[in-house]
Amino acid sequence: MQANSPLLRFAQPLLLCLLVTPAVVGWAKSTVSVSVHGVNYSNQTFSYSLEDPNDKKNRIGGELVDRFAAGGTQCCYELPRQWRPGIKIQVNSRHWLPKEPDGKLPEVAQTHVVEVPEYADGKPGELWVLRQPDGTVKIVSSDYQPDHEKWPGEVKGWPVPSLEYRRERHALYLELAESDVKSVKRLLSDLQQDPAKSTALSWELRRKYSPLDLTSFSGPSDPKFRDWLQKEYEQSLQASENKALRLRESQQ
Secondary structure (H helix, E strand, O other): OOOOOHHHHHHHHHHHHHHHHHHHHHHOOOEEEEEEEEEEOOOOOEEEEEEEOOEEEEEEEEEEEOOOEEOOOEEEEEEEOOOOOOOEEEEEEEEEOOOOOOOOOOEEEEEEEEEOOOOHHHOOOOEEEEEOOOOOEEEEEOOOOOOOOOOOOOOOOOOOOOHHHHHHHHHHHHHHHHHHHHHHHHHHHHHHHOHHHHHHHHHHHHHHHOHHHHOOOOOOOOHHHHHHHHHHHHHHHHHHHHHHHHHHHHHO
């Protein structure tokens, strides 16, 4: 057959295609990389990491997720492109029990081998590690977030703090606000009792952390600086007292 014959010119691309196609199929990955998120529906802070029981190289260090909260985005974990029954992921988790009288936080480490349910919309989506209200751990693969109508998770929506948790946080905020009131009152008292020492300490702190506050004054002994401090403290005290009052009223 001549090199420039029409039949050979037609056959060459066909032969090349037949040779290349098997190689391309062989090179195509059977897995896809997906992002990982943690969502905590429970009243216990937890952390997690993931690994493939059949491939220790396919693993990802997770994150710490607070109570009734969601974490960030971790990258990445390999999921099979095609879902099939029996896809399993090992979730290594830790959570903490209430603080003991000696101040220690008992830590509980657990290993969960969780089966991945059928992919939402039939394709591998982002991987969600879900700590359920009862402390069990589940996984779903979905590009839908928990508040989407097509979210496949057992619990619908983002975590909702319990009444106990909200009361606990409220008490903490009130404690902090009342502590702020005491701190500012102490600053005002120090300024009245020993102006030179108080202004010198305040000047050094602001020189280090907020020097722009000092541009209008000649130094710590400048009377204008003392007056400015007095006004700053009084305004801060008023704001702290108002915040504490609002928190006390909302507690009733």
